[in-house]
Amino acid sequence: MLSPNSGLYNQFLRYFCVGGISALVDWGLFYALHLMVGLHYIAAASGSFVVSVIVNFFLGREFVFKNQCKFNAKIEALSIVAMNTTGLLFDLLIMSLAIKLAHVHPVAAKIGATGLVFIWNFSIRRWWLYRQTF
Template sequence: MIAQLFIKPTNKGKIQLFRYFFVGGAAFAVDFGLLWLLTEWGLSYLLSTAFSFVAGLTINYALSVRWVFRDHTLHSHIIEFVFFAAIGVVGLGMNEAIMWMATELAGLYYLGSKLISTAVVFFWNFTARKYLLFYGKK
């Protein structure tokens, strides 16, 4: 069971979602930490969100292609990363919109807003990437 969840390559969606949770957690830690650091150093929270997002995206891609998704729709890693990033850019737009609405309109602290946006964008990213880039052989 442990090998199925953590070691063996798989196309099973539930196991991939389980693994993506950890990958997302690592990417989130980088994203959240960098957001906090850059904002505390004086950058606007919206600009910090963009920079921290790119760092998280890079971590997410590297871990996803190594551990979560076995089969690739595209054969070029460069083109694959471009599409992976494009899905992420849609997620960034969602992230920025949620951050702004939750912070400016709802009056939440920006780090609380980040928690909300992360939950929403997590499911968008996993679903889009699994079914558009790493769907696997049926």
């Protein structure tokens, strides 16, 4: 269990704040692209996700993981792209299943998928990229 005094707790709390900012960027842009511009939800979700990943990368690197990557900046950025591409695939799969099988509204599906992908992104960045144990 996470203790409020643990490094993991504090780091998770910071990542939650950074993730919240990134999620607002993702959801706002998804809403604009899908409902206002009329893009298909897959295209809108892909575009909004990419922008939110950029926001998350810079904020997460500075405020959560404090530039403690075990690799150089180029490898770090490529790793983030690979991890978040996997996250995008999870996001799109969860959204598609929710929309097609459960008839969930695309915006609600996007919000639910974001929550699940958030856990993936934090875990893989902490464990693999920044080599910090749980």
